[in-house]
Every structure is written in C-alpha cells, then in structure tokens.
Amino acid sequence: MTAPVLELDDVTRIHGSGATAVHALRGVSLTVAAGELVAVMGPSGSGKSTLLNVAGGLDTVSAGAVRVEGTDLASLSRAALAAVRRRSAGYVFQDLNLIPTLTAVENVALPLELDGRRRVRSYALAALEEVGVADLADRYPDEMSGGQQQRVAIARALVGERRLVLADEPTGALDSETGEAVLALLRRRVDQGCAGVLVTHESRHAAWADRVVYLRDGCIVDSTAYDVSPGSLETVR
Amino acid sequence: MTAVLERVxxxxxxxxxxxxxxxxxWWSSWRxxxxxxxxxxxxxxxxxxLVLLLIALPVSVVVAEISYSLASSKARASVSQALLSLGTVADARIMTAPASASQSIDTTSASTGSGPRATRADLLAALPAGSTVVDAGGSAPVVIEAGRWGITSAVALSDVRDPLDAGRWRVLDGRLPASPSEVALRGDEIHRLQAHLGDTLTLTTTSGAVHVARLTLVGEVEPFSPWIAYGDAVALPGVLPVDPTTTAYGPVAVDAEQQKLTLAPSEFLVRTSRPLTWADVRALNALGAVVASRSVLESPPAFCPVDVVCLDDGPVPQPRADPAFEDPQALEAAAREAALVAVVVVLVVLQVALLAGPAFAVQLRRRQRxxxxxxxxxxxxxxxxxxxxxxGVVLGVAGGLLGIAIGWLGVLVLGGMLPWAPLADNGVRLGVPPLPWYVLGVALIGVIAAVVASLVPAVLAGRGDVVDALRGRRPLPALRTRTPVVGLLLGAAGVGLLLYGRAKLDTVILGVGIIVGELGLVLIMPWLVVQTGRLGRWLPLSSRMAVRDSGRHRLRTAAAACAVAAAAAAAVATSTWAASESYVTDSTDVPYPPGTIAVQVFVDGTPESQAGAATLTARTTGVLESVAPGSPTAVLVGLTPKGASTTPGSMNQGSVGCVVPVPAMLPDGSTPQRGVSAVAPAGGYAGDGVEWQGCSGRSSADGGLGGEVMLLRDPASLGLLLGPIADVTAATSVLEDGGAVVLQPGSLDAAGKVVLQSGTIRDDGTPVAGPPFRVPAAEVLAGALPASVILGPKALAPGGAAASLRADDANQVVVVVAPSTADRPDRPTVADQITIGLAKARVNAGVQAGGSVRPDSAAVQLAVIGAATLLLALLAGLMVTALALADGRSDITTLAAVGAEPRVRRRIAASSAGFVAALGCATGAVSGLILAWLLNPMFNRFGSQTTVIHWWLVAFVLLGVPLVTAGAAWLTTRSRITLTRRRD
Incomplete structure (x- = not known):
C-alpha cells in the first residue's frame, strides 16, 4: 500500500440542530490508499452517502478531519473544495450521472474545462478510449445505454490528475451483467493506481473491493478485508 | 465474474x-x-x-419603429409622391419661383430668390424642342345640385381633353368631360347627389359673381393622387370663372415682393420629347423653376441624395457645425431626452425581467441536477x-435577434408585401425596409432584460447546496426580514421623488421616482405574498394549497405579481389621466340642445365677409327662413371694445373677456395652474393686487370662437340656447335687466357680479388692457353657450354696465335655430339645406347640428388599457401556474394517491394564477391611484385639477383580471395527473 489518498479521521457529521439533529456520521475513521477499492455497505440511513459527500468535499464535517491527498478539506473555502473535486476526487452516482446537454466527450472534459485547461478534447477522448467507449464520444447521454453512461461517468470521475473515485451505487440502475462490467472497469482503474470508495447495497458487488466497511447509524461497525459473502453480512445485522 | 475486461x-x-x-x-468557464x-x-x-417572445416583443416594437421611420423616409414618400404628382402622362412637373432656384431631386427642399417668375414661354424656350406645357389650371367653389339634392364642392377647371391634364385623373366609370357642357364627379359626391351618369347637374359658384352652369354628368372620377388633382369635380376651363382667392387647384403664386396674389399660373405639367436630365433640371432652376422630373426621380444621379438640395455635381456644401456654437439649450434638451429614453428603457427592462424571472426560476428547478x-x-x-x-445571455441574444427579425419582417410585410399594405406611407409601398446596425443596441435591451431576469435564480444557484441539488431537494430561501423594510423605504423614496419631480415639473425625476418605487414594490412583494398567503386557511383545499404553495415559492410568485402590478398601476394611472381629460373636454364641449342647428358665421378677411356682420346676419336669417320658415332663432354677436378697429379680419379688433381672481389654493391643497385667458393682453389684468385669470365657459364643440363675451340680441331666446334642462327664467330676466349670464361656477364676486375686461392692440403692436368693469350676472350651470359670458342688449345701452362695448362690427355671429321642419329621407337634411343655402348666399359659415353626442374618446383608450393589462396578467399568471404545477407535481400526485379527483390539479392551477393576478392587481391598483393622484394634475393638458377615477376600469383590474386569469389557467390546465418518476 502506498500513501493514503483519502483519510477520514474521527469524522462526525450532524445535520440540523437541537431536537431535529441527525447524526449522519459518528466518529468514522477510514483510510483509502492508492490502488485500493473500499466498499461501504450498510442499511438505508446508515450514513453511506454522507460519507461519500464529505470525502469529496460536497459536504462539510461537524468534527474530525477529511484529508484528500494530504489536504485537509476543513481548512478549504467552497471554491477550493470545488478545485479538489476538479483535480483530486471524482463522483459516480447511481444514474443520471451525465449532463444531458453535453456529449460524452464534453461530459468527460467538463472538469478540465472548468479548471481552465486548453485543448481538452483529445485528452478526454483518450479517457473515453480507456473505458472502451471512444466510439460514443459525440453521443448525448440519452443516446447511450445505462452501462455506457456509467463508463463515461467513470472516465469523467478519473479524468486528469484525479486519483480518487467516489462511487455511490454505480450499478443500482443497471442490469446485473452490465453492472458487473462497470464494476470490473472500476476495479481496473483502481488497479491502475487510483483509490476508490464504492457504496453499494449488494454484497456481490462488494466482492470487487479490497476491503468492506459496514456502517450502521453513522458508525463503522465492522471492517472486512477481501472475503465478503451474504453470510458475513448477516452477522453484521 | 461475468465480464472481465482484458487488462490494458x-x-x-x-x-x-x-x-x-x-x-x-474565465472565458473558458463562460464557454x-x-x-x-x-x-x-x-x-x-x-x-x-415563451421567454424569447417576451424579450423579442419590446425589441421588435422598437426595431419596427426605427425600420419603419427609415423606410418611410427612404421610400420617401417624397420620391413616390413626386412621381405620383406627375399623373400618368407628364414627364415633369414644374413649379415656377421668383428668380433662380436650387432644389432637391424630390422637390421637398428648394431655395428660391426674388424677382419675376418664369412664364410659360420661358419654360418652353428652356425645355427640349417639341415639349408641351400645360398649366395647373384653376378651380371654383360651387354648389352642385341635382333636383332636390345639393352639395358644396369645388370643381377643377382643366383641359382634360389633353392627355397631359387627363393624366391627373383616374376614370372609374364613364369618361372625362369632352365638351364645355360636361362634368365628372367623385363617386361619393355622385352618391350624395343621388345622381346617375347622364343626369344634368346645376353648378352655382359661391365666390365672386354668381355664375350658373348646367352640365351633364359623364363620369365618375378620382384624382390620380392627392398631390396632383384638387377638387371633387372636373370640368373644362371656361365653364365657370376660376376663383382667384381659393387655392383649391395648385398653389396660387404669392409674389414675394408685392405680397399680393397674382393669377399667373405657377405650376405646369410638361411632356418632353426626351427625358429631362439633372442638367436640364439645373438649367430650369436658373429660370427660377423647381422641377420634378420623372426620369431623374426614377434614376437619381449617384452624387445626390434625393432629399438634399443639390447643385450641378453634388449637394450644396453645408457649413460644418462648430461644437462651440452648439445651443446649450438644445444640448440640455437632448440630454433630457436621452435621460427620458433611459428611464423608459429601465422600465421596460424591469417589466420584461419581472415577467421572465419566473421562467428562469423554473428553469433553475429543471436544471437542478x-x-x-x-x-x-x-x-x-x-x-x-x-x-x-x-x-439569460443566450435567451436574451436569441430573443433580441428574434425581436429584430420580427420587427423588420413586420414592417416588410405590413409596409409593402400585403396587398393592402396597412403601413404604407400615404399609399406609397415601403419596399425592403432598411435595418441599420444600431438596432443591435436595441437587441442589447433584450439581453439586459434577460440577464436581469436570470440574476436572482443565478444567485440562488450559486448559493445552493450541491448535495441538495443532486438529491432533488428544494430548500426554501429564508425570508429576510430586512428586505420588506428596505422595500418600504424605497417606496417612500419613490413617492418623494415623484413629489419633487412634480414640484420641479421634471419628467426625468418622475421617471426615476417610478423606477425607485417599483423597485421598492419588488422588495416588498415577497413579504406581501407570505402575509396574504396566511389568509389561505379560510379557503377551500385546492385554493389553500395553491396560496400556501405561492407563499413557499414567494420569489417566483412575487416576480410575477410585480409584473402584474406594474401593468395594473400603469392601467389605473393612465385611465385616470384619460378620464380626467375627457371630463374636461366633456364639460367644455357641450353640444347645442338637440333639435337645434347652430350656424357660425365667420366675419373675417374673405371678400364675402366684407359685407359686414349685419348684412351677413341678415343673409343667414334669410336662408334659415327660406329653409325652415317660422323657426325660432337666437342670434349671438361677438363684442368688441369701442375704439378698436372696425375692419373685419383686422389684427386690431380688440377683445373682451371675463376674468376671475386666481385662487391662492385649490380645495385639494394644490396651487392652481396659472391659466391665461385667450384675451389676456400682455401685462395681465389690473385688479387690486389680486392675480386674475380668464374664466372658461361650456361651449359647443367648435367653441373658443375667439371671443368670450357675446351679445344675445333677444334675451327671450336664451331658452333656445340652453335647452329645456336649464332653469332659464331667472337668467333671462337678468339679461333683460341689463345683466349677464355666466357659465363657470365661481366666476362671480361677492356682489354677484362678473368682472369683464377688454383689451386692444395699439398700432405699434402693444396690447393695452382696459379697466375692468363689473356686470351683475346669473350663473347657469347647465346647457351650452358659445361664449363664457352672455350679455343682453340693455347692458350695452348707454348707461349700461357694459356700455364700453359695441356689437356693430362683430367679428363673429352665431345663429342658433330650432328648425320648424324635420329631416325627410327624400331630400337633404335641414342642416345640409342650410349649408347649401348659405353657400349660395355667399355667407362663409360653419353649420353644426345640435344634440349630436360625441363619441367617448376615452372609451377606446380605456378598452386598450384594460386589454393590455389583462394580457400581461394572463401571461404572468399562466407562467406562474406552469411553474407551480411543475414544482408541486409530487404534492398533486400525493393528493391523487389519497383519493383527490383529477380536477384538483385544475383547481390548484386556477387558484395559483388567480392569486398572483389578484395580488398584483390589488397592489398595482393602489400604486396606480397614488401615481394618478400625484401626477394627473401635472399631465392634464387642460390644466384641470380635477382627478376623475375611472372606477369601472379599476373594478375590472381588481376583479375581472384575476377572475379571467384564473379561468384561463383552469381552461389551459390538463386535469390528468402525471406520476412522478421514482427515485431510489
């Protein structure tokens, strides 16, 4: 394992205050190194999505620290957090990942363009090539299948210098075969040196991960390496 | 694993x-x-x-205006008119002027010198050999009669046997006169005479010596264009003598040096053996002739713009304007005009932004993910x-360009392409309208409006939480408590500016005040939306939901309500202004009593008038007696101060008027406009240190006869003037006792007397005011009189209160008659008979039937105002409804899930549109009333302080507009419920 790309250090996230306060995360610590794919599992409302949001700087923590490639996100302004998302961390959501008014290649190039880079098209084409959908470069999202869209989304999440992919149920809207292919792609990109966090409901998807983290009521209740089976999930519950 | 990718x-x-x-x-991000x-x-x-059209509409109106004004000045009507003025045959039209001339190609600009005019022979000598020249001929005012029927008309006397002259006319039926016993008339004249081709018509001259001609009607004609033929009838020259004083057929030459009318023809039509070139035109210019040449007009020389005075090879050099010599007043006026334009632009931008704002808000919702x-x-x-x-930029640019296209195409289609070309300039089709580059600046207004409209959604988008956006959650913006307070302060500042602008009579300040006030309203409105939304608890379910939903989405509701409010305020303010003005005109333009006919005899400089007022009055009563024997008449005669000139039409006839003290303050607390009496001599009236102003009367439609005090020869005939509505007995006895009758309330002093004052003008032009004198008077508050004060004969008698006045050489006489005969379908109306009789008796007079109700001029204005408000309210209401339905879709689905009828969706739509319209209309009506109260006295063109509120329109704005808007939303909403897409 190399230096950690993502570090969550005793992170607490409380939504609201007083009687309506919701503890989404309570003292969660997690480290993801380059080349490592961590699956986060847990029932609805356990804080999986909040974990992803704070990891990419979309959400701020109430206590604790989040470091992406060594940078403490707590100390950053909103604009600097946006820069982290442009340069360090990318998201893949369950569906509707792509901006419908941009073509596949434009979607991939978006973070680079937002970053003020020049001649981004050829670079984005290369990124599409890597995920095997270069031939769809000029198609709009609604002209692509769900699996193709997720591939483009993965390409976008990791385009440029970004080495952290935060995937929130990326296969949730796909049939199982396509879903597996997408996870295989994710796995491969991680193997090429990225760090990945995969939120999923399905334990067979978690099998693609190097490590599985179980969340319940905002706490990590278990952390399992490599071997995940439905049986082990039952023990968690 | 089912799909393992090969490792690359x-x-x-x-x-x-x-x-x-x-x-x-930065630019990359914008891209x-x-x-x-x-x-x-x-x-x-x-x-x-929808947004595009909103933006395009105002842009297109301005672009159309620019394009149209350029097109109409370019099609120049002038060139086309000049061509039309040639008729069908002539190669040129020549107008002779004294000495040498220079001119523009279209003849609209010409400079001439002084000296003898070119004669026909001079012209023939200068024109190419073999050319023909005919003069414009003349005309004669006539009465044309056919059996019982008759009309007053003017007959053109020109030799239409010559094709050159015949080219002035278009023959619609029959033919042009070919012999001195024939005449052709325009169609409506033939119709009015109930005549047919072949009938014999009697033409009697009404000016100069009496000549009668009996002519056969041989054709129905109309002038080829308004610029070539004058008159309603045409006969050959010599049939009747040409009237030397009427200018009915071409301009009568006025010799510049001798200031007298000459009979030498000054306008000629020319047929040439070869086309006249610009060089020929210049050669004729040397003779003092201004020439419209067909060939030059059709292909003007390149070196000369058609409307600029040109010399042999180019325009007359213009002295370059030196900025140092610019008139500072003109500069200031230009600056003020620019400021006013800016104010209007800001108001338009604001209105478009308010209307388009909700659309951008919904777009933000749609683009949330x-x-x-x-x-x-x-x-x-x-x-x-x-x-x-x-x-905003994209829609603004597209809308602006669309607006340019709509405006330009509108002028193209309406100005020339449609067969009837409603925008054609005096019948001249416009062709392809020009589109100057600066219309892009107009489009910029559209861009600014769209960007302003997208401003608030943009700020909200920037503030929004990314996680919420991705989840589809829509947190509500918090209501800032300070905002309505700032809005109130701005509103107060707006009213303050309006008051200040009114005091300074400064329209720019007023405009700024309106803008500031509207901005205040924009800030108050969200608070108002929330507060009125609380009333929702008493409403039925769907309305309650709609009103609460409006409160939750108060920004879009407020924007739309503000747009409606602006329209409603404008409607109420302008309708108040229109109603207040028509109140003035209605109260001053009181018609003569029904069943009467008023004859106003002009005693002016015309030869007929030289007979004098007494003779003309006798002739008039004679005509009345012959048309309607035994009819009661009332004769009113104008009065002049003794010592004034007795020549009819003279500048120094003197005048006499009634004056009232200027009140220091009006009942509403404002200071009155300093009205100046029509008879006020310079220096004002004398009067005990009190300011005076002329009093006004209630006169007939052609009131303001030039004098405000008249003599009623027979006081007993007062009842005829006032009609049955007024209590005339007391007034009559006052007249009989040597007193006066006045029509303006408050014209009398404490002693019940009216103050009169006369003025004369000295030979050196200095006006001299006579001493004021007082006449006991009675106020008459109903009925019409052609003057503000009526005196009886006894007042003028020696020792009478107005003995300093005389009626012998009145400059005006009004005879009102209640004819004993009624109109019959088989002959002209009594009024027409009187008109014909007076023309034949050589009395220059206007005839007006009493009791004719004038169309309510304000009604059309009010209808347009009401319709425009309704349209804007509909637009805003429906837009907000669409937003509400899109936003509230899940609520409606939930309602459906618990068993609500599909209709609920429609009800919610109607309620939400109605709520926006009602809120906007209510605030707008209040603002409009405030505006009207502040501004109406300033903008009333009659200086009236009376503000008349058109309550029907206010009621329509308050009730009708919201109801119609709600109804429209109900009708345009589908009741089908779309299920929301399931999200994880």
Missing part, C-alpha cells in the same frame, strides 16, 4: 495545460456555461420560446451562477 496498460497522455491568463480561464445554456434552451424549445453534477465535477459557485446567467 494505462495510457497516460500528458495533462492538457491550463490557460495561461485568468481572463482566458462551458454558454454551451450548457444553449443546448438546454434547445432541449426545452417550447419553454424557451445538471447544476448539481457541475458542482460535483468541481464547478465553483461562480461556475453555477454563470451557468444560469448564461441562460
């Missing part, structure tokens, strides 16, 4: 470099934003079209703001 080594091309400059990076906005607009074409993804991909708040602002 990562290809790592070098990361593209960043733009070196900040500006380039992304504009691409997103452009494609989003294209995806939602239907929605975008897209913006969330941009945020997740590393877009900053600025990037998100830009993405929304770019929508």
């Amino acid at each position: 080594e990562p290809a790592t091309p070098p990361l593209p470099p960043r733009h070196p400059s900040r500006l380039a990076r 992304v934003a504009i691409r997103l906005a452009r494609r989003d607009a294209w995806r939602g074409r239907g929605r975008a079209l 897209e913006l969330g993804l941009v945020g997740a991909s590393g877009g900053t708040s600025a990037d998100l703001r830009r993405a929304v602002l770019a929508s």
